[in-house]
Amino acid sequence: MPQSRRSFLRKAAALSTPLVVPGLAGAAEKKPVSETLVKTLYESLSPEQRKQLCFPFDHPLRRKVDNNWHITKSTLEDLTGDQQAMVKEIFMGLHSRKYARKVFEQVEWDSGIDGFESSSIALFGSPGTGKFEFVLTGRHCTRRCDGDSVEGTAFGGPIFYGHAAKSFNEGPAHEGNVYWFQAVRANEVFQMLDGKQRRQALCKKGRREQGTRTVALTGKKEGLDGIRVADLSPDQKGHVRKVMADLLAPFREVDRRESMKLVEAAGFDHLHLAFYQNQDIGNDRVWDVWQIEGPSMLWYFRGSPHVHTWVHIKDQA
Secondary structure, eight states, X not given: XXXXXXXXXXXXXXXXXXXXXXXXXXXXXXXXXXXXXXXXXXXXXXXXXXXXXXXXXXXXXXXXXXXXXXXXXOOGGXXXXXXXXXXXXHHHHTBOHHXXXXXXXXXXXXXXXXXXXXOEEEEEXXXXXXXXXXXXXXXXXXXXXXXTOSTTBGGGSOEEEEEOOSSSSOOTTOTTOTTHHHHHHHHHHHHHSOHHHHHXXXXXXXXXXXXXXXXXXXXXXXXXXXXXXXXXXXXXXXXXXXXXXXXXXXXXXHHHHHHHHHHHHHHGGGOEEEEESTTOGXXXXXXXXXXXXXXXXXXXXXXXXXXXXXXXXXXXX
């Protein structure tokens, strides 16, 4: 997606500018965690900004997720420069060091000429005084920061990420796509399956994308699409665990640990792996659409015509 030279230079400068958080300057060079920055951001909001951006913790808007939406009418451009910098650092802090810059640049690219600043945020509850959650949304982006306020739920609720790297319709290799490595890893599992297992794992058509309903959890231990992990050999199960770890690689360690803890507690053997035939770009049998689903988790990766990924992990449906 084209960007003006002025827009490009502005964003390049933003990427290289360190954040100085009021009250935290000189704190041993250590970056504050995202939850700390959410509290600082909340305290910096004017009464008018709070009217636009702040909601009760139990507001239904907090649980919404979609592939391209704005949780409030305001965008980051309506915030002060310091507030915009805090939002950026909150976002960066939700991701691993290896992937944070790549993911930020993905959001910049997919957001078009206005970049990351076209995103919108909302804050639910009051940081520092009880339950709270920060939510950032935009094209190909729904991220959350909750300080474990949402019990038994990874990431504080369902998240979404995606990427249209070179164009809306990507080729079979998905050149430049930040998240395509996840599909490559998932397809390695498919290659490990024998003929009978592949027939079980391969399905005709994936689920429809329906906003929050896309990530509805069924509670089912059997009867889901694809093959049960319980029906795999020990080495195949081990590879699935490695793939799960790689799926979580873009995110910060605390969220990776919590996600796997919840998956294991709900029963790793109850997970189902499914690969879908109907959207195989290039007919190369490298499955662009696949999912891992269990009674209380869903990881749906739709790589056609570009990458859309829906994630929802809980302790129970």
